[in-house]
Amino acid sequence: MNVLSTLARMHYRLFLSFFLIPTLAFSQTNLIKFSGNPILPLGAPGEWDDTEASHAFVAFDGAAFQMWYSGASQENTYRIGYATSPDGLSWTKDATNPVLDVGGANSFDGFNLWTPHVYADESGYQMWYSGGLTISGIGYATSPDPSSWIRQSSQPVLEKGNSGMWDEDYAYLPIILRNGSSYQMWYTGRSADGLVQTGYATSTDGMYWSKHANNPVLSVGGPGEWDSDGASAGSVLFEDGQYHMWYSNWSNPITNIKIGYATSTDGINWIKHAENPILQPASGGWDAKNVWFPTVVKDGHRYRMWYTGTVPGTSLDRLGYAEDFSKAAHVDSMWVSRKTAVAGLHTNEFYAHIANPHNENLTARALIVNDGGSLNASIELKLIHNETDLWRGKWLIPDNPDNYSVSVELTNHSANYVHNSFDWGLFDEFHSNARTHSFTEHAHIADGSGGAAGFGVAVSSDGTVFLANYSDGLRAYRYDGTSFTNTAHIDDGGNAAIASSVFINTNGTIFLANGGDGLRAYTYDGHLFTNTAHVNNSGFTQSVVVAPDDSTVFLAGSTPGLQAYHYDGHAFTSLGSIDDGGPDVSAGDVFVAPDGTVYLANGFDGLRVYTFDGTSFTNTANDSASAHAVAVAPDNTIFVGGCDGLRAYTYNGTSLTRMAEFEMRGCAFSGALALATDGTVFLTIAADVFVQDPGLWAFQYENDLFRNTAYNPPDGFGIALGQDGTVFHAGRQGLFAYTYNMTTGVNEKISAVPEKFKLEQNYPNPFNPTTTIEFALAESGIVTLKVYNVLGAEVATLVEGRKGAGRHTISFEAAGLASGLYYYTLTAGEFRQSRKMVLLR
Known part of the structure; x- marks a missing residue:
């Protein structure tokens, strides 16, 4: 494949799509994090990106994904690498990485360069990137292919502002849109008093830029608002006559950074989304400190975001993925008909509500994985007659007792993508047991007639x-x-x-x-x-x-x-x-x-x-x-x-x-x-x-x-x-x-007292307004089961006290809670586990 011509065609189609695809209001804000995060692995020990791999720009040509990302072998010593992917989730790093290294000793980017943004046409590739930390500015490089970059200047093509300006401390994080010979840039600047805001600049060649007279164009929020200390643009798309921006707030110290959304008709005057922020740090896990630096791609009816997450207790960053598929074909919910079944006797039924708002060509299968992680079966699901979105499949459970996890794999043949519910926390579990006893007949009588x-x-x-x-x-x-x-x-x-x-x-x-x-x-x-x-x-x-x-x-x-x-x-x-x-x-x-x-x-x-x-x-x-x-x-x-x-x-x-x-x-x-x-x-x-x-x-x-x-x-x-x-x-x-x-000789796998602690996925999920949560305790003790919102605030205590060893079931009714993502956490002694659930009203 000719990568250059492919990327050029991608940008051409992208600009066409801005005018041909109608905007679906605020479908860009219902983001759900990928369960397999972080998606970009660190390099092996001793490699240039063995400590951080983050701050990426992603391009998509309708068939394959390209990524330019920031990697570091120690904190704040970034270089730029290149990777490719067939699906945006599984990435292959380029053998020549890093594809752009730091500049000379006296150059503005001699210590650090990061946050790349790439554009390509038939003449080649263009990259804008951030250089330095305290001596910052935006640099420019070109290349005939994705990886052979040449700097066009040892100085920044967009410098930080003069003393007293809103961007006097630094200017970095370029976001570029090009329409013909006109370039637009949104960039982040910081003032002497620490306010982080977004500015706007234009250029006719991508190298010489004019800052907008009324910068900053995206200002901080008012006192007490979530973005009162910062509003830093991370990604901008233009669609159907409207600009869409995903941006981050700021804080000092740098913690609890979130992502918001805004729209504009001219790229200068922005309206922030009323329900910001739209993506927040997790209550636990690899991105519990910050989520920031988003890059967004429109893929059919899906909005796909790659974002940087900060590992708690550090300033080390990794790359995560989230998606808004609310206006695309996807699995809304799924469940199994039996939580307990008899091996070799029962047939289990698998159900899924599958949204298909554009009547695309879909097929679906239930993927059944046993306790050892092996795929036991892939069962076809079919749309139930006279139903608009309910699909069903059946499976005769094998003779051997086992524990099973079931997810739904949805293939969209019209849009050429696969959506697996497991990746978004939607799956169900059941177990089968062998019969351990039998009835032996000793007598029978049948009196009477008729x-x-x-x-x-x-x-x-x-x-x-x-x-x-x-x-x-x-x-x-x-x-x-x-x-x-x-x-x-x-x-x-x-x-x-x-x-x-x-x-x-x-x-x-x-x-x-x-x-x-x-x-x-x-x-x-x-x-x-x-x-x-x-x-x-x-x-x-x-x-x-x-x-x-x-x-x-x-x-x-x-x-x-x-x-x-x-x-x-x-x-x-x-x-x-x-x-x-x-x-x-x-x-x-x-x-x-x-x-x-x-x-x-x-x-x-x-x-x-x-x-x-x-x-x-x-x-x-x-x-x-x-x-x-x-x-x-x-x-x-x-x-x-x-x-x-x-x-x-x-x-x-x-x-x-x-x-x-x-x-x-x-x-x-x-x-x-x-x-x-x-x-x-x-x-x-x-x-x-x-x-x-x-x-x-x-x-x-x-x-x-x-x-x-x-x-x-x-x-x-x-x-x-x-x-x-x-x-x-x-x-x-x-x-x-x-x-x-x-019965003698029966191998019963399911024990009365579980061998280990475990918090199960709630069912149904998504739910409205009631769902069931099951958990297993290997030993008795003091147990808490609590529910948190995406801000980490506790919204419900379901269990608090001593519980015996065994399996337990709790019903949770989300009365008075708003639709959205919630986390529930089980704590039992040293054991702690959290899972996600979605309330959809």
Whole structure:
């Protein structure tokens, strides 16, 4: 490639684009830093740029990038180097570097030269650069190619001002635009009292310059404003009849320098952006001290900035990259459907909101990387039918358990660039685990005919198993470890009766939720059932439970949704009822905690929590996600089975907090939950046209994380646990008895207690207004999790106090915060980690 002619064509097209591409107001200010910063590596020890590599000018011809940059082997001894890049991110330094060295001993640039600006046409290359530090001015050199530079003068072509002038201390940092034979320069000057401002000059040949009479043209801000001590231009573009400037403020000492934006119609009278500054030092990291010296390129609909960042605690500078792609095709947000999955069973879905404001030709892929850093898969994403920006792909998770990170790679075929969401802090993570246990069947029985199906099951203290057998009524069985023997059967209620749920209180009374027949109570003598009470207040009853007082009975169903009765051994007396959620809602399950709190799985109305004072219910909390089964553990963790799978909550008396979720494929119509003494959570899933994995599931729940440990495919509605741990499972195929045991030879990768501290990326990201933050603690201790704005000011404290070892999940609601970039930082002992998140309202 002829570099000279390419660069010349680049400038020609650049000036054409100023007049042909419409300006998109303030799309130049939504800058996001590249996660791979700094992008220009230092030289090897002993090389000319082994200490600093920064203060760059970048040119782009539509296919490749060229950079002239300032390098130093010790502080403030800059020379100028040259590098090229196919994408503006990965750079190759020229073998002849430095391409412009310091001048002679008596020249103005004999000690230092830096901040180059290059222009090229068919006649060759021109460079303007800053020379010296205290003896400063702007020098000029020419070259037939990018690297063979010859000074045109030992003196500056633009000198600092005379005594008393606004630029008497120094003049440096040239920015050049050329239109035909006319040159424009914006440069930085400093006065004797330390004010740093921007001046303007013109030339007909690029060597002899006339300063503007009304300099400075970009002045400092007013007292208390962010740029009250300095306004130093770093880059200027001309587009659609308007000049765009990116500039830096100043301070003494030199710290907390930021970048702002301004516009002008004539290059002289500037209007500063109302929301300046637009790029700030990070709250931690390589550029936490300063961000300054920007150079900006318009690449299609993207504004691409290379900037200098100062390493904290030093005055050493490196080169970073930021981009404003808000008006270009890009990944807005992305997420995975499952945070926890079963290796070899589950398919994970990957979603991305992809902005495409100019309807360009795009393709997208989900890049899945495992814990070892290897690319496991590249999955095609497709735009969902009837959606404008939502893309989706699916991946069958491999058999081996692992941790995965997922990002989205977007290829814009129209504009010829690749946008990877990971580079901008947009990615999600999930893990897969192997099943460590299995169910072993020991007995099965299927009594009844026609519509018989095991719906509810309960086990008495003497081991008798009671089965609510749908249209077949109520049955009792003796189980000897290998087989069932039916010892009694009763079918009350006629055609309306649908035996749905059975519960045994401490004195052995059996309560049956009998569908359209209402509620019945029975005694059982080992051979026969005796119906002792019956009540039917209309509606369809689905679940029954007895309070710890052994006499208050709660019944869940259609209308009313939740009822309370007193049972005296002979009759039911209605105490109260409540019907929340609307006429189309049918309550599926009810659970009473030892303290009397009532938890109602209210179908597609969600989970509701009530207190009951003996006559009336008070709804104290609810969660709108569908709820079909509910159970509460001894530690007060609430487990809910819903259409989306299994969830865990905590309840503080006034509100519910979702702590974890295990998502199922399709819609999981949960039948029942049972909790073992060792903490195992058993869940039954009924078969349905929308259900992909009906059957019996087992989970371990530790440290706010579900791990699926076993699965057995026959669908089911009811579940109960014997005192010896036998699992009784009722479904369409009848009643089963299983043992649940650990599987030998299973390699389980995911440990209950994490091996290391880690702060996860929030999800979703960007978010509005709520997002979830997860972190892992290898050991217990004092922990803080705080949120900061881009200025480093703390805006929220999410965690402050002692936390146990394990995985933790926090929900952050950004109420009252403005859109923009935020940082969240986890501190635990000596461990400290920060991540970025974006609030988009």
